[in-house]
Amino acid sequence: MRNVVVTGGTRGLGIAIARKLAADGYRAIAVARQQNDHFAACVQQAEATAPGSLRFAAFDLNDIAFIPKFVASLSEEFGPLHGLVNNAGLGTSGILATLADPQIERLLRLNVTSPITLTKYAVRAMMVGGAGGRIVNISSVVASTGYSGLSVYAASKAALAGFTRSLAREIGPLGITVNCVAPGFVDTDMTGGMKPAQRAQIIRRSALRRLPDAKDVAAAVAFLVSDAAGNVTGTTVTVDAGNTA
Amino acid sequence: MTVRATVEATIVAVAGEHAKALPPLTDDLPLLDSGLDSLCLAVIVARLEDGLGVDPFSTSEEAVLPVTVGEFVKLYEDAAH
């Protein structure tokens, strides 16, 4: 089984991504601070059909200094790393002028510094293996459109898009692809605070008059991780039911 | 295998994988004239960390690559002790 690490793989988009990868024949290793009942039930289900295909690794991705050790421990426990999906993130919203300074720091730390550092060590593990690899960064449509109250979040997601393009060029010669998936609004814990009127407006403005769901995002990630996407790198796949079309 | 032999074997292997023609490895050969590019050097450093358990570059505040093959080997010999 080829190993793919999915950060934030225990809830929301991440759990859908991890389950899809497990179903596609990979070992999905979900990273989060703790497990939850729904995730535990998914692991049980996966065990019945493909033992070992969905696993959990506890780690707080804010602990950037411990990332090298964490990646080494993953390699030790599971073997060579095929892919990394940088999905964990904070969705802090608020008007910039009144956002607390530590909130800005926290958001950039978890959404930018942490995935970049994790990618660094994952790429080194892939260099040891010498068999290429896959990096998928979960950005957002907000990286390229505007949404009041999401300026810092948007900055963090645009950072991932820029990171993706340059890194794709840098490590392309090693057969490692780097891509982004940019979801539109999807119902998860992160977006639970959205007002019904705002949600309805997003649907009304989407070409398909509906919202994408977590499974749609997972399908795009699974494609980019697959062998079929071997010649796709440095790009962004938007999954937003045509909201930004 | 000695540290020197491991380092040299890794350099030769990575150069081969990336189709880089290497001149004979002598201690005074400048790394940048060896035909290896910075990506190859990164792969060599990652492989040596895996093989020798040390990365002499990870402990420094700034990653400064040594100038010659001899200096590169010595960094690993010092770090492995």
Ligand SMILES: NC(=O)c1ccc[n+]([C@@H]2O[C@H](COP(=O)([O-])OP(=O)(O)OC[C@H]3O[C@@H](n4cnc5c(N)ncnc54)[C@H](OP(=O)(O)O)[C@@H]3O)[C@@H](O)[C@H]2O)c1
């Ligand atoms: N939902 C949307 O509409 C939408 C749209 C575009 C982009 N996105 C992006 O998609 C990604 C996933 O979003 P989501 O809606 O699925 O979020 P979510 O429901 O809030 O889930 C976040 C996941 O990240 C984990 N996590 C949070 N902080 C962590 C930390 N410090 N260390 C380790 N794990 C941590 C959480 O687990 P624990 O809390 O247990 O650690 C959880 O598994 C994010 O990058 C988000 O920006 C979402």
